Amino acid sequence: MSPRETVICIGCPLGCRVTAVTDRKGTVTALKGAECKQGQKHVLEELRNPVRTLTATVRTGDESFPLLPVRTSRPVLKVMLRPIMRETAKVKVKPPVKAGDIVIANVLKTGADLVATADWPAPGEGV
Amino acid sequence: MASRVDVAVIGAGPAGLAAAVAARERGAERVVIIERAEQLGGLLPQCIHNGFGLLYFKRDMTGPEYEKAFIDMARSRGVEAMLEAMVIDLDAERGITAVSRRHGYMKIKPGSVVLAMGCRERARGALGIPGTRPAGVMTAGTCQRFVNIEGYMPGSRYVILGSGDIGMIMARRLTLEGAKVEAVVEIMPWPGGLIRNEVQCLHDFGIPLLLEHTVTFIHGEERVEGVTVAKVDAERRPVPGSDRFLPCDCLLLSAGLIPENELSCRAGVEIDPVTGGPVVDQNRQTSVPGVFAGGNVVQVHDLVDWVSWEAEAAGRSAAAYADKGRLKRADGVRVLPGKNIRYVVPQFISGKDDVTLHMRVTRPGLKATVKVGGVMWKRYRTVRPSEMVILEVKGQALREAGVKGELAVDCEIRGGD
Numbered sequence A: 001m002s003p004r005e006t007v008i009c010i011g012c013p014l015g016c017r018v019t020a021v022t023d024r025k026g027t028v029t030a031l032k033g034a035e036c037k038q039g040q041k042h043v044l045e046e047l048r049n050p051v052r053t054l055t056a057t058v059r060t061g062d063e064s065f066p067l068l069p070v071r072t073s074r075p076v077l078k079v080m081l082r083p084i085m086r087e088t089a090k091v092k093v094k095p096p097v098k099a100g101d102i103v104i105a106n107v108l109k110t111g112a113d114l115v116a117t118a119d120w121p122a123p124g125e126g127v
Numbered sequence B: 001m002a003s004r005v006d007v008a009v010i011g012a013g014p015a016g017l018a019a020a021v022a023a024r025e026r027g028a029e030r031v032v033i034i035e036r037a038e039q040l041g042g043l044l045p046q047c048i049h050n051g052f053g054l055l056y057f058k059r060d061m062t063g064p065e066y067e068k069a070f071i072d073m074a075r076s077r078g079v080e081a082m083l084e085a086m087v088i089d090l091d092a093e094r095g096i097t098a099v100s101r102r103h104g105y106m107k108i109k110p111g112s113v114v115l116a117m118g119c120r121e122r123a124r125g126a127l128g129i130p131g132t133r134p135a136g137v138m139t140a141g142t143c144q145r146f147v148n149i150e151g152y153m154p155g156s157r158y159v160i161l162g163s164g165d166i167g168m169i170m171a172r173r174l175t176l177e178g179a180k181v182e183a184v185v186e187i188m189p190w191p192g193g194l195i196r197n198e199v200q201c202l203h204d205f206g207i208p209l210l211l212e213h214t215v216t217f218i219h220g221e222e223r224v225e226g227v228t229v230a231k232v233d234a235e236r237r238p239v240p241g242s243d244r245f246l247p248c249d250c251l252l253l254s255a256g257l258i259p260e261n262e263l264s265c266r267a268g269v270e271i272d273p274v275t276g277g278p279v280v281d282q283n284r285q286t287s288v289p290g291v292f293a294g295g296n297v298v299q300v301h302d303l304v305d306w307v308s309w310e311a312e313a314a315g316r317s318a319a320a321y322a323d324k325g326r327l328k329r330a331d332g333v334r335v336l337p338g339k340n341i342r343y344v345v346p347q348f349i350s351g352k353d354d355v356t357l358h359m360r361v362t363r364p365g366l367k368a369t370v371k372v373g374g375v376m377w378k379r380y381r382t383v384r385p386s387e388m389v390i391l392e393v394k395g396q397a398l399r400e401a402g403v404k405g406e407l408a409v410d411c412e413i414r415g416g417d
């Protein structure tokens, strides 16, 4: 981590630009620019452990429904987004799939499962 | 159609689904959604990203998950749906003409109608960019459909014009799928979408956001080969000498959404020139009795949760109208956008009941105070055009202030941008 790093807090629409000053060991010594306490917490978390939910698609091999949307069951470290994308390219699912079904369990040992977010076959008429 | 329809809902996106569910819950016997696509959900199936439902379900959901939650509700409440059915006319007496391969040519005269057609993206014609007509120019939503539903990458190197939410979300999606996004180009001095998208879709991937820039030329004969971007001045005119060439094989447009109101106009529904949607009262009744509207057909919302909320109000009112054959217009007071307010929805309120005002400011600012006539005011740490300002006004306060005729809403800004 560089001695100074700026993070935009997304805790609320204000979007404070928060600058963190760190010492040589990488410990945050000062935070400037956050308008509230909650935001400071968010920014510290974002500096230490930036996590994101990944959403993507996996192949089905079906012509009329070629892609099944998926997500990680919980946020994963930002650096894992691209590696998980490569995993999604390797799998092919078979019907029937229900939203919430696990497509890859504990994907790349992140602790998150890759789960389907839609049903396949999709619900048709006759709702 | 053989038997009577109480409430007909036009459109099966998030607005239509929420309106139909609410109408059933309010006691409407037969609620039918008419949808031109082959499935329910509108655009939600292609919005595979998360960030939906945080307000409505208190959960971070993806588009398909949000859609499924509403489809499940519609199913359990006995809502009927007619798919691949296109409404071609709506008259001033709620008469619907629709065509479908399955049901043929249909005339329906429901007890009431909910307009839930949503909105569409502003296309290149509406933006007026000079250049040839090569392949590779499309709206961000079209690209989203290619990538997320059909499984095609329409290009490998992209420039995105406009920093609307769909454009920023596609910037991330395309990058994760291995494409290069050269830049997101925004003519205004501030981004068009939500901050969380600016951070998580652009900053996370080092995608440049060029504020106060625009695309002045599209290069390429058969296929896009690049675009010229230039800085703009305060009047949004390109600054001579500031232009530069960005190579790309795809130009995505994400420069605003327009409520889809051709049908509303056919019925003679009064349209607000600013929102582009019907003028509605607090019950979401339009100027045509028995015709209600909710969701992005009324105003382009920032969050789907508010689409559902507004459409539910329309659905409840439509059920009440279908039951009694009338619903008094709540038009005692006209709400007018004042200083730094672009619009307020609903445009009419009774002046007696509790009401939630949805509005957009014209420019961003810090330390803002939104004042509703002499009735009430509320402070906001920040306001931005990309995020809706939502304000609840108590009926008691309106009554005590004796509001009649017109009520102006102003936004005063004390801090800077």
Ligand code: SF4
Pocket (backbone or CB within 6 Å): A009, A010, A011, A012, A013, A014, A015, A016, A033, A034, A035, A036, A037, A038, A039, A040, A042
């Ligand atoms: S620091 Fe607080 S006020 Fe600033 S953006 Fe974050 S949550 Fe909002």
